[in-house]
Amino acid sequence: MKAVVYYGLRDARVSEFKEPELKDDSVKIAVSYCGICGTDIHKFNGKGGSRPVIPPVALGHEVSGIVEKVGKKVTRFKAGDRVTADPNWSCGSCYYCQRGLTHMCENSAGVVKGMAEYICPPEKNVYKVPDGYPLKYAALTEPLSCCLHGIDLAGIQTGDNIIIVGMGAMGAMMVELAKISGANHIIVVEPNISKKTRAFELGATMFIDPSCEDVNQTIKESDIKNIDKVIECVGLKQTMENALSYAGKCATVVLFGLGDPEHPVSFNQYEAFKKELVIKTSFVNPNVSQRALDLLVSGKVDAEKHIVHVMEMEDVPKELAEKTYFSKGKVLVKVSGKEK
Numbered sequence: 001m002k003a004v005v006y007y008g009l010r011d012a013r014v015s016e017f018k019e020p021e022l023k024d025d026s027v028k029i030a031v032s033y034c035g036i037c038g039t040d041i042h043k044f045n046g047k048g049g050s051r052p053v054i055p056p057v058a059l060g061h062e063v064s065g066i067v068e069k070v071g072k073k074v075t076r077f078k079a080g081d082r083v084t085a086d087p088n089w090s091c092g093s094c095y096y097c098q099r100g101l102t103h104m105c106e107n108s109a110g111v112v113k114g115m116a117e118y119i120c121p122p123e124k125n126v127y128k129v130p131d132g133y134p135l136k137y138a139a140l141t142e143p144l145s146c147c148l149h150g151i152d153l154a155g156i157q158t159g160d161n162i163i164i165v166g167m168g169a170m171g172a173m174m175v176e177l178a179k180i181s182g183a184n185h186i187i188v189v190e191p192n193i194s195k196k197t198r199a200f201e202l203g204a205t206m207f208i209d210p211s212c213e214d215v216n217q218t219i220k221e222s223d224i225k226n227i228d229k230v231i232e233c234v235g236l237k238q239t240m241e242n243a244l245s246y247a248g249k250c251a252t253v254v255l256f257g258l259g260d261p262e263h264p265v266s267f268n269q270y271e272a273f274k275k276e277l278v279i280k281t282s283f284v285n286p287n288v289s290q291r292a293l294d295l296l297v298s299g300k301v302d303a304e305k306h307i308v309h310v311m312e313m314e315d316v317p318k319e320l321a322e323k324t325y326f327s328k329g330k331v332l333v334k335v336s337g338k339e340k
Contacts, residue, residue, distance in 0.1 A: 003058040003116035004316045004333070009046040012317045017058055020113070020120040027077050027126045028069040029085065031335040033139040033310075034114035035062030036319065036326055038170070038235070038258055044320040047260060050088070050284055051110055059316075060115030061087035064129065064138035066338060074123045082129040082340060084141040085121045086289045087112035103286035115316060115333055127293055135339050136310070137296055137303035139332055140173075144301060145285035145292035147173040150256040151181060152288070153280045154229045158182035161227050163215075165189045165243050166234035166257065167199055169306060169330040174231050174256070176301055179203030185224055189215055189246070192327075202305065215246055231256055237263040244272065244279070252278040306330045 003017040022028045039049035040059045067081040077083065090097050090105035097105050111121040129138045147170055156162060162183045164174045167190040178186050179202070187206040188199040196207045206222065208215050219227065226248035232240050235257025244267045247253050259265065272279070285292075295301045308329035311319060316333055318324075325331045 001117040002313065003113070004060065004313055005056050006043055006053070006059050007056050010044060010321065012044055012059060012320055014313050014316070017056070017116060019118050022069060022071055022120050023122075024071040024073040025122050026071045026120040027067055027074055027083070027123055028118060028120050029063070029065040029083060029126070030068045030338070031063050031065040031114055031117060031119060032135040032338050033064050034060040034333045034335055035139050035143060036060070036316070036331045036333060037062055037143065038168075041320060041323065041326065042258060051108070058113035058116045060333065061110065061112045062139055062142040063087075063112055063114035063119060064135040064141070065119070065336070066135075066340065068118070071123070076123060077126060077128070080340075082131070082135055082138070083126050084129055084138045084289075084293060085112050085119065085127065086125045086145070086285065087114070087121070087142060088284050088286075089122060089125055101286070103284045115313060115335065117335060127289055129293070130297055133297050134303075136307070136332060138293065140296060140303050140306060140330065141289060141293045142285065143170060143330065144173055144296065145288045146170070146282070147177055148288045148292050148295075149285050150174065150231060150254050150282040151177045153282050154231055154252055154254045156181040156183055156229055159184045160229055161185040161187070161224050161248075162229040162231065163187045163189055163227055163243070163246050165230065165232040165239050165246070167192075167195045168233065168327065170256065171233035172198065172202055172306055172329060173301070174233055175199060175202040175204050176305075180295075180300055183229075187219065187227075189242075198305070210242070215242070219246075227251055230254070233257050235259045237265055240265045241267055244277070247275060247277055249275050250277075251275065252280065254280050254282055256282045307332055310334050
């Protein structure tokens with residue numbers, strides 16, 4: 001089958017790759033669309049993802065597609081069903097799974113390599129997309145589910161004042177989810193001023209360019225009494241450190257962006273102590289895929305507002321290297337492009 005394959009540092013090519021095996025409990029899916037994720041960029045640059053990366057391996061995990069065949073033990077799906085899939089498999093029986101921490105599974109595995117013509121995830125990882133809902137939009141289920149987990153960790157309460165640092169694809173989804181969650185002030189901190197209009201369309205109430213303004217001073221002058229939640233969606237050392245400095249008293253800070261292991265974060269623990277901060281990180285998307293899909297299908301999250309470009313598989317290696325569209329929002333790869 002044809003796939004976008006990672007062969008090593010900054011080396012990704014469209015080439016022939018072995019089809020995944022259809023096991024008795026698996027669903028063979030002909031991929032329609034696959035999103036480009038920040039972890040794909042990390043892998044391309046030799047930084048790794050949620051799990052160790054052993055090349056050659058097909059990239060991508062944000063998928064939608066059409067069921068082509070099912071394993072002998074599969075009961076919930078049939079050929080022709082329109083579906084999406086969670087790429088993170090857990091065993092269900094280890095120490096962490098038995099305590100409900102499936103994303104910490106000792107035997108976890110990635111079961112979707114989506115920039116390929118076919119994937120064969122286990123049935124339990126597959127979700128049916130309702131008839132009539134575009135598969136192009138359904139490919140946003142996985143990234144939205146990751147954002148939902150981050151929102152859950154933040155614990156936004158109605159009326160909270162929050163800051164979202166960075167408005168790439170994930171930050172933009174966080175803005176919309178924060179609005180749905182009932183946040184009062186939603187402040188986007190983003191140096192790319194061209195994203196300002198879109199931020200307000202998605203629910204932001206304030207947009208601050210940190211390259212031109214002192215974020216804390218601007219907030220103080222706006223008479224916002226306290227920043228209750230901060231969600232960092234960039235993953236750079238500086239933006240994560242800044243996120244901690246933006247937090248108000250008794251605030252929760254979620255470091256959502258995927259950081260560089262070679263550049264650990266430093267912070268003033270005494271200042272954090274005085275504010276009694278809660279600092280959390282967010283790892284993958286445990287048990288939220290159906291909620292994410294439901295939000296998309298209901299229209300409460302507007303998929304069209306988040307997709308900035310759809311490209312062919314052959315264009316992916318250049319995009320991984322140059323990030324021409326990725327820096328603006330969610331980029332989809334058209335694998336088959338079929339809707340049914």
